Amino acid sequence: MGHIAAALDALIAWSARIGADPLLVQGGGGNTSVKQDGTLWVKASGTWLAQARERDIFVPLPLDEARAALGHADGEARLARLGDAQALRPSIETSLHALLPHPVVAHVHSVNTIAWAVRADARTRLDALLKDLNWAWVPYRRPGYPLTQAVREALNARAADVLVLANHGLVVGAGDCAAADALLSEVERRLALPERSTRSADPARLRAVNDLNWEEPQDPRVHALGTDAAALAIARDGALYPDHAVFLGAHAAVLEGADALSDAVARCTAAGGVAPAFALLPGAGVLVAPGLSAGAQAMLLCLALVALRLRGDAPLVYLGDEDVAALVDWEAEAYRRALARPAH
Incomplete structure (x- = not known):
């Protein structure tokens, strides 16, 4: 033995x-x-x-x-x-x-x-x-x-x-x-790919739109999904890999013009039928739904780290709607998501 x-x-x-x-x-x-x-x-x-x-x-x-x-x-x-x-x-x-x-x-x-x-x-x-x-x-x-x-x-x-x-x-x-x-x-x-440096978040702008009392991400590097133009474009276009879809959903809410956070969340929910896990404020950073699990927070960081290694000059392949549905509806992934939720 x-x-x-x-x-x-x-x-x-x-x-x-x-x-x-x-x-x-x-x-x-x-x-x-x-x-x-x-x-x-x-x-x-x-x-x-x-x-x-x-x-x-x-x-x-x-x-x-x-x-x-x-x-x-x-x-x-x-x-x-x-x-x-x-x-x-x-x-x-x-x-x-x-x-x-x-x-x-x-x-x-x-x-x-x-x-x-x-x-x-x-x-x-x-x-x-x-x-x-x-x-x-x-x-x-x-x-x-x-x-x-x-x-x-x-x-x-x-x-x-x-x-x-x-x-x-x-x-x-x-x-x-x-x-x-x-x-x-x-x-x-x-x-190995170089990671782009990016601007810090703009807390004042994030506070100004945050009429739902959402939270800032646990890791400040996640804000790059809002402050870096290429990363923002990548994050808003869909899910790139399984854990992105499973823990974060297919789409983020994206604020436009004079939107409040609630406007973007309602628009995203109506389009996809599911409330988003996070929201992107171009030029300012990211807000996350209250109580987002540690597992989902880790996946957000992963998305930021991936996006900062992509320059936006190469076509990307996103998961299709059927691929995302197969993941989100799969009982084995529902079990994994349940384990990631904090105990109450």
Whole structure:
């Protein structure tokens, strides 16, 4: 049992470290796993990698049974049943971790990778940046089983240790945590993009329009979504990746002309049928709905960090309405959102 404990201890330490880096993982996003002696230890859905040292966030599943489930059309449901005896649900990406042959796998929402993966020319640009790494491009599919099927198709074409997921993130696999960390660091080095500097928020203007008593974001860097013209255009045009849609919705409220906040919120709600999580005041900053969860706040920071790495000179690919609906209406994501809400 000693080597099982050692492998899990290494995963816990590494997960906590990468989970604390907002350029790699935000809130409850991202997941890691280790395969040891027939058991797949995978992060539980909705838990935070950053808290891996303080909380039990890994769920053990029988690896052979998890892999056997992948051979069935209802593989996602079969995997869910494997986790029924656990206090926490296995990650929604458990099928992906089971499919990959590597002993250690990490799926992260790397800000740098996302900033490439949302571009219309992503695959061509990544071919040049990652050309001598063993990598593969995976077209966008809904997280969970559909994504795993897309990964299976990509791996049938070529084996890979690095997967770039269109409009989603990055997956690395290796023999142990040290090797996986080295590979992750190398991909990050190659894909690193400069972050634009931007103006500070204008608190007086934000107060003047705030007739709903909304709040300022927890991290002041989020204000760049209002003060930076390119970031504003990116944020107002829709959802770029799954956690954007799940935690923030498809659209922000955008104040125009002499709008008060209530005008923009009402307009956004009428157009989309859902109240927005945040509002953009061009040139001044961002306001967020009262009580916005820590997870959603982390996703707002992620959006700002991604947008500040995009210059607005390349066409972007947004998630379609059907993609967003599939995410927002998915029971597994509703469960994850519920875990992110503060207790009352």
